Amino acid sequence: MKRFTAICLFLLSVVALATPAFALRISIVPDHGNPASPQMGDRLRFHTAIQNDGNAAQEGVLAWISLVETDSGKEQPVDLEDWSAHKAVVSAALLPGQTVESIWPMRLIKAGSYRVVVSAMSRSGETLTASPFVDFTVRQKPVVESSRIVPVALSAPLLIAGLLIWRLRENRARA
Amino acid sequence: MNAVAVIARKEAGDLLRSPRGLSWLLAMAAALSAFSLLLISDAELSLLDNAEAVYGMCAVIMGLGALLAIVMGVDTVAGEKERGSLVPLLIAPVARDRILFGKLAGIAMVWAAMYLLALPYLxxxxxxxxxxxxxxVSLALLGTPVVLGFGFLAMGMGARLGSTRSALMVCLVILLLAASPVILGPSLRQTAVGRIFDWINPLSVALNALDAVIIDSQAVVSQWLHWNLTLLFSGITLWFARDGFYRTAL
Structure with a gap:
């Protein structure tokens, strides 16, 4: 029985060492300077630490940030194009015990409830590693309304252009 | 109708009725439209709150107004001189001051037209x-002396240089210099030279007051010092225009 237990423990440790997928660990915390109740236009920052908890070096580590809207009926992934220019970090190699720290800035574009997560993978890893979620809510802010701007921006030059054409025709008729 | 009103209507009428003037107004409206559309088409700009958008729009309106006043101001004396219509005007039985104030009122009427054009955009x-x-209210109080000041400056410059091209060039460089804090951003204002320049530059003075009223919600009357500085600028340039006009007339 003791021999069987020893063999099982040995096999388990071999499996644990041979599985690099769980080697990475990601922690995420919001920046202390983030506004307590952010509104559209504010900037948030998140700090992450990606640590290699395994025994082998992790090569080609890529971490990226994801944002999802969590409002009821509007659940969807958010295209970060306008939100952040800093969408990913790459580390050529992460040695055992080594940590890569990153700061993820974000500009809040739209009101709503959101959940942010940073995911990471390595070239040899077989599964994804994700950070815990960080939730935040963006308050609405009165901004410039396109429904007011567009009619004015289009009609005023057209009106003057019409007046100009009418005046030019009148001058030609007189001549 | 008195001579001042006749000359002012003729000067402003050139802009508001002639194809040449209407094309200028069309360019101004197109510029304001482009700026307005930028406000909503750019993700960064579309997050400006209304007050910041109004402030930005006021700065553009004042800049365009000053540009228009410069073109008008240069044309009033140097343009007339080049077209050969200044001498007949000067020998007309009208006091020189009335001619001068008629032309100045023409610039004021054009600024009024520009202000009215800007209202729907604002x-x-x-x-x-x-x-x-x-x-x-602030745009009317602060923009009027600044815009008219640039018009008077252009009028005086045109009278002294006697050439529309040279006067226009000099005045546009001065306008560009005055607008440099807006172009180069607020970092320029952090230095001692930048602060001094901010206080002697009429465009900066007016923009700082507009910023205080529109964005920081300060009372309009609290900006009396800025208003007086812009009035001082228009007073000095009025003297410059009058002196130049009288030298030309002699």
């Missing part, structure tokens, strides 16, 4: 927010 940008009325 309403569209800031109608849903705060401080729009205060912004309109």
């Amino acid at each position: 309403w569209a940008a800031g109608g849903a927010g705060q401080n729009l009325a205060e912004g309109l």
